[in-house]
Amino acid sequence: NAGVTQTPKFQVLKTGQSMTLQCAQDMNHNSMYWYRQDPGMGLRLIYYSASEGTTDKGEVPNGYNVSRLNKREFSLRLESAAPSQTSVYFCASDLYNEQFFGPGTRLTVL
Amino acid sequence: EDQVTQSPEALRLQEGESSSLNCSYTVSGLRGLFWYRQDPGKGPEFLFTLYSAGEEKEKERLKATLTKKESFLHITAPKPEDSATYLCAGFDSNYQLIWGAGTKLIIKP
Numbered sequence: 001n002a003g004v005t006q007t008p009k010f011q012v013l014k015t016g017q018s019m020t021l022q023c024a025q026d027m028n029h030n031s032m033y034w035y036r037q038d039p040g041m042g043l044r045l046i047y048y049s050a051s052e053g054t055t056d057k058g059e060v061p062n063g064y065n066v067s068r069l070n071k072r073e074f075s076l077r078l079e080s081a082a083p084s085q086t087s088v089y090f091c092a093s094d095l096y097n098e099q100f101f102g103p104g105t106r107l108t109v110l
Numbered sequence: 111e112d113q114v115t116q117s118p119e120a121l122r123l124q125e126g127e128s129s130s131l132n133c134s135y136t137v138s139g140l141r142g143l144f145w146y147r148q149d150p151g152k153g154p155e156f157l158f159t160l161y162s163a164g165e166e167k168e169k170e171r172l173k174a175t176l177t178k179k180e181s182f183l184h185i186t187a188p189k190p191e192d193s194a195t196y197l198c199a200g201f202d203s204n205y206q207l208i209w210g211a212g213t214k215l216i217i218k219p
Contacts, residue, residue, distance in 0.1 A: 004153070042114065042197070042209030043154075058206070090153050097142060097201065101153025 002026055004102035006091050012108045013081045021076040021105050023091030031094045032074040034058075034066060036087040037104075043090065049074055081109045112137045114200050116210035123217050126187050131196055131213045134180040139203030143181045145174050146197040148212065154197055188217045 004025045013019060025032065034046040045058030049068040063085060065077045078085060086109045092099040114135045123129055135143065142161050146154035158167045160176035167174050171192060173184045183196055195214045199207040 040211055042199070042211045043207075044209070045206060092153070097144075097159065097205075098156045099144075099154075099207070100156070104151070104153055 004091055004093055004100050006089075006102035006105050008105060009103065010106050012110065013078075014110050015082060017081050018077070018079050019081065020078075021089055021091075021107075022073070023075065023102060024073045025091075025093040025100070026072065027093060027095065027100065028071070029093035029095050029100070030071070032068065033092040033094070033099065034064075034074070034076045035090045035092065036060065037090060038087050046076065046089075081107075083109045085109050112200065112202050112208045114198060114208050114210040116196075116198055116213050118213060119211070120214040121216070123185075123188055123215070125189060125217055125219050128184070128186045128188070130185070131183040131215070132180060133183070133198035133210055135198075135200045135208075137200035137202050137208055140200050141203065141205065142201040143176055144199045144201065144207065145181070145183055146199070148195045148197055157196075185215070188215075190217045190219050193217045 007022045030051045033048045035043040037043050044060050046064050047066040049055045052071045055066050067075045089105045091102045117132045142159050144159050145157040148154045158174040163178045165176050171186050175182045193216050195212040197212045199209045
């Protein structure tokens, strides 16, 4: 039982490049989330998916897209990376409002 | 605007020195108050959920309490392994979590 896994762990991009962050959970949870965490700020919700086939915007969705591929997988795509997207990205799933987090992806955009 | 504020930003204690972390919130229709622990380089790990004022929950050296305006995380006789960043979050009326910035706790042996 791996819980929530994320790939890659680290990534450096140049401005304008695109990439997809992958997330998978093996706990059979319906809801999944993408957050970003910046120094001195709380976690901010980018997108979430309440169930397979549905996605909704969170607090800071601009510049991102998501895909809920199936119940296990929820990916986050940056179409044209900007330095303001330098952050640590966390994926989470939840059961009865308790969220389980992955180890994070540290992204730097130059 | 819904907001969760944690204080202090950082707290250094000697091993065995008890203290409290504060989480004040202005979240409309609060449906729950959550505490998480985050170790460096890792994702947050769930500790407690509190649903109503007056509620208390304990786990080892940690006890979380809730009033109508704030929550406290009390740490009794802490050990170095309790060093981490502690996050609180309020569950709003739309079932979204509003997160505080965290308190970084350092316990010196």
